[in-house]
Amino acid sequence: MKAKYLTVLTLAIALFASACGKSDADLTKAATDKLAADKVTGVTVKVEKGVATLTGEVADAAVKSKAEASVRSVEGITNVTNSLTTKPLPVATPAAADPALTGKITEDLKKAGCEGAKVTVENGKPTVTGEVPAAKYATCIQVIQQAGVSGGVDNKLVKGK
Amino acid sequence: MSAQEKYVSLLELANANGTSYELTEGTDGALIVTGTAPSAEAKQQLWDEYERLDPEFRSGDLILNIGLADAAGGGGHTHTVESGDSLSKIASEYGIQWKAIWDANRDILNHPDKIYPGQELKIPI
Numbered sequence: 307m308k309a310k311y312l313t314v315l316t317l318a319i320a321l322f323a324s325a326c327g328k329s330d331a332d333l334t335k336a337a338t339d340k341l342a343a344d345k346v347t348g349v350t351v352k353v354e355k356g357v358a359t360l361t362g363e364v365a366d367a368a369v370k371s372k373a374e375a376s377v378r379s380v381e382g383i384t385n386v387t388n389s390l391t392t393k394p395l396p397v398a399t400p401a402a403a404d405p406a407l408t409g410k411i412t413e414d415l416k417k418a419g420c421e422g423a424k425v426t427v428e429n430g431k432p433t434v435t436g437e438v439p440a441a442k443y444a445t446c447i448q449v450i451q452q453a454g455v456s457g458g459v460d461n462k463l464v465k466g467k
Numbered sequence: 468m469s470a471q472e473k474y475v476s477l478l479e480l481a482n483a484n485g486t487s488y489e490l491t492e493g494t495d496g497a498l499i500v501t502g503t504a505p506s507a508e509a510k511q512q513l514w515d516e517y518e519r520l521d522p523e524f525r526s527g528d529l530i531l532n533i534g535l536a537d538a539a540g541g542g543g544h545t546h547t548v549e550s551g552d553s554l555s556k557i558a559s560e561y562g563i564q565w566k567a568i569w570d571a572n573r574d575i576l577n578h579p580d581k582i583y584p585g586q587e588l589k590i591p592i
Contacts, residue, residue, distance in 0.1 A: 366490055367471035368478035392471060398491040398499050417587055418575050430494055441577050447524045448514060448574060451531050458497030458527030465523070 328382040330354055337377045344376045356384040363391050400430030401454025411453045420446035423463055431457025437464040470498035470528045477516045484509040499530040507573045544590040548582050567591050
């Protein structure tokens with residue numbers, strides 16, 4: 307009986323020791339390896355008392371979120387401070403001058419069965435008014451967004467029946 | 468919250484379903500996602516996610532400009548619908564299944580029986 311308790315105690319101590327056995331340096335390496343395995347680049351990890359801090363510049367918000375999830379999955383890391391920044395984006399240029407874009411979108415809308423939608427483009431930014439059937443609504447918005455505009459759609463389109 | 472953070476699930480979905488994309492910033496600060504989807508279905512998934520995040524697309528903070536890869540019907544073969552056409556009739560002209568045309572045009576069609584003269588259908592050949 308006594309021997310059994312001793313075994314349990316020994317096991318518990320061994321487990322505890324191994325859990326504490328991962329030093330911050332080990333965890334930093336494990337996290338860095340995990341990022342490399344998940345093909346996330348440009349991230350520097352520093353672990354202090356089990357808390358990982360991520361720094362560096364990554365391509366976009368999806369990479370930022372993926373990096374955090376990767377590091378969080380490393381055993382022994384208790385929390386992640388995500389200080390990653392995302393790369394500044396180049397500013398878009400419109401595919402064509404405003405009248406040409408207006409003409410193209412009007413034509414595209416017609417082809418897609420969105421005759422009820424009226425579009426005007428100013429400085430690459432489209433404004434849409436009018437009314438289209440509810441079933442066509444998403445398609446009509448899609449047509450405008452795919453035309454090469456350089457500003458968000460000022461959407462005043464009405465969803466009809 | 469930046470537009471990138473707002474639409475992060477959309478970008479994650481694009482990475483997951485094989486859509487390649489590039490980000491630029493619009494002249495009014497909108498996030499522009501320009502990319503190529505491997506199939507009409509993948510593209511539709513992105514639009515569904517966009518609609519989930521911005522139900523009537525009224526925020527004006529995202530431009531989702533996703534085209535289709537050549538193999539998915541983006542290769543330039545198109546058919547302009549004429550009066551009397553049906554998907555099966557068009558399909559037989561090109562020696563393909565009507566469903567292939569339906570799949571390649573899910574972005575502009577709502578129902579396989581509803582096509583209209585003047586519509587340009589992508590023909591996946």
